[in-house]
Amino acid sequence: AQKITQTQPGMFVQEKEAVTLDCTYDTSDPSYGLFWYKQPSSGEMIFLIYQGSYDQQNATEGRYSLNFQKARKSANLVISASQLGDSAMYFCAMREKGGGSNYKLTFGKGTLLTVNP
Amino acid sequence: EPEVTQTPSHQVTQMGQEVILRCVPISNHLYFYWYRQILGQKVEFLVSFYNNEISEKSEIFDDQFSVERPDGSNFTLKIRSTKLEDSAMYFCASRLALKTYEQYFGPGTRLTVT
Secondary structure (H helix, E strand, C coil), X not given: CCCEECCCCEEXXXXXXXXXXXXXXXXXXXXXXXXXXXXXXXXXXXEEEEEECCCCCCCEECCEEEXXXXXXXXXXXXXXXXXXXXXXXXXXXXXXXXXXXXXXXXXXXXXXXXXXX | CCCCEEECCEEEECCCCCEEEEEECCCCCCEEEEEEECCCXXXXXXXXXXXXXXXXXCCCCCCCXXXXXXXXXXXXXXXXXXXXXXXXXXXXXXXXXXXXXXXEECCCEEEEEC
């Protein structure tokens, strides 16, 4: 069963506008966390933002914020004031409890964001 | 700013050959991971490693794969006899400590098996 769902294969946004990238998840573990990573065309994976399931407030990191709706099991990424350099693939991921004290990340299929000038 | 490094950036090998992908995690990090991404697909977990032993491995991580932390800085992934379907980008990641959750990824090694 798919645990992370990103329903938008591609999104377009005008420079300087805000954009929301959708992510829904499925887990029965009460303790979990959601991540967003950015993958530019060069291929590296850049950590953007993290939200824990027990965090009281939505996470924010500069122009990135995470709209966490626990009851709906959604963790959407909001990018404010888009820049041309934001054009990239964006992956939502969830940490799941793994062996011992460790855990693994399960990724969604990604959303390709294109920022137009 | 400290970062995870990986070498080589691109490796081409023939089917059946052994390859070793190398990673240097961030120096004070304790948890280490390998993921792979087949071209155009999502990132998949391979293995996690802590305290010099494997914490968990996926079904992809069969007997052809092994990991090692030979010294205090390197973390390696070995594929003993490569197959065409092993062609992918391989990412190493590291995490600081038990109550920190962010995993920081290296730039990846693109493995091409011909």
